[in-house]
Amino acid sequence: MQILRPFDDIHAFYDGRDGEAKSDTWVDDGALSLGIASYAIVNGTAALVYDTHVSLDHARFIREHLESLGVREITVLLSHHHLDHVAGTQIFADCPIWSTRKTLAHLERLKSKIESGTHHGPPAIDPLILPDHTFEGAMQLQIGALTLDILEFDIHSDDEALIWIADRKILLAGDALEDTVTYVAEPGNLLVHLREIDRLRGLVPLHILPNHGDPSRIAAGGYAVGLCDATKAYISILLDIAAGTAAPDTPLADLISASLQSGELIWFEEYERVHRQNVAKVLADRTSTD
Secondary structure (H helix, E strand, O other): EEEEEOOOEEEEEEOOOOOOOOOOOOHHHHHHHOOOEEEEEEOOOEEEEEOOOOOHHHHHHHHHHHOOOOOOOOEEEEOOOOHHOOHHOOOOOOOOOOEEEHOOOHHHHHHHHHOOOOOOOOOOOOOOOOOEEEEOOOEEEEOOOOEEEEEEEEOOOEEEEEEEEEHHOOEEEEEOOOOOOOOOOOOHHHHHHHHHHHHHHHOOOOOEEEEOOOOOHOOOOEEHHHHHHHHHHHHHHHHHHOOOOOOOOOOOOHHOOHHHOOOOOOOOHHOOOOOOOOHHHHHHHHHOOO
């Protein structure tokens, strides 16, 4: 696992994006195969851990690194309920764990399946440690002397919690924004996601740090606001495919060529597979609602 430093006080714990998936488990498919980062924002002896990564070993590495820096107060924020973001939460069971109220509801509903390894398959996350603090809409967290705005959005998943450092225009985006393209988890909500991206773009972030993205771009301070535009353009293409006004078999590189040429997106071959899965999901959703 790499430790990237997009800013002096922000650590990105990055693993994967080094070739095709080594297995078809959820750890590889959609997580390590695409590259995934969890983050920590450090201020003095306090830190906020943003997602707990894909395994207990990953989470343990994060905690040991922070403690080696002198961190003694750790708060955890889960960006949303998907497995690759909550798998290491047991390592932080003695810390306050925050999420949106919807994230807690999703995890409570799925808890028995997650712990038995029957929700998206093995490996199981057992025990699954649930958040003990929740919020709706927006809140602030105090991490040392640093005040962070925590904002709820419905993009990618209906329970996203994003971190906004307003005075520096830094957005930690969870899975709401992704490079090369978004991973469709809720095909029926794409119109909602489009509207929510407009709301997110209204913040005018200067630095966007996604959980799934190019490690060199993350290390260099993240993506510009154009990542919002590129994500919105891609979702619009998927809606056109679902409506039958765009061809479903067009290669992904052709569909997003303008965003690649502008540098808003960085090509990673594994996302061609993700795109094919996305197309299948939106077409299946269209069929189910016809």
